[in-house]
Amino acid sequence: MIYFRPCYANHIELIKAQEAQQCEVKYNPVVTADMIDQSVALSAWVNELCVAAGGVMPVWGGRAVAWALFSDRARPAMTAIVRQLRFTLDTYPAKRIEMTVRAEFAAGCRLARVLGFRCETPHGMASFYPDGSTAYLYARTQP
Secondary structure, three states, X not given: OEEEEEOOHHHHHHOOEOHHHOOHHHOOHHHHHHHHHHOEEEEEEEOOXXXXXXXXXXXXXXXXXXXXXXXXXOHHHHHHXXXXXXXXXXXXXXXXXXXXXXXXXXXXXXXXHHOOOEEOOOOOEOOOOOOOOOEEEEEEEOO
């Protein structure tokens, strides 16, 4: 059984991040906790296992940033997770929602497109992440 609940910082610690997102869990936990506190954020649970977390954090009026972290055990729940993510994005009161995805993370880029994001940096943003890797910037915009 999959269910969703409000996300708290300790939920991130419960997620064994999928290989492509291992670098993200190394970020400063204080910054991560602050990001979660400022976000509309949910965690996804399969039985008693936290398999994913994600949210939307406001930047300023009309602009927000989406984020997500997935366990390698999230795959069987992805249909429900994507449905919940779409609902959250569709109902979030911002005209522009952005997300960044590591250039080498093909599944993350595919998820961005499935959620209605459009790549605005087809050549990537070099040295975007602390480890020097490249990212793509995706955005969902409303007129």
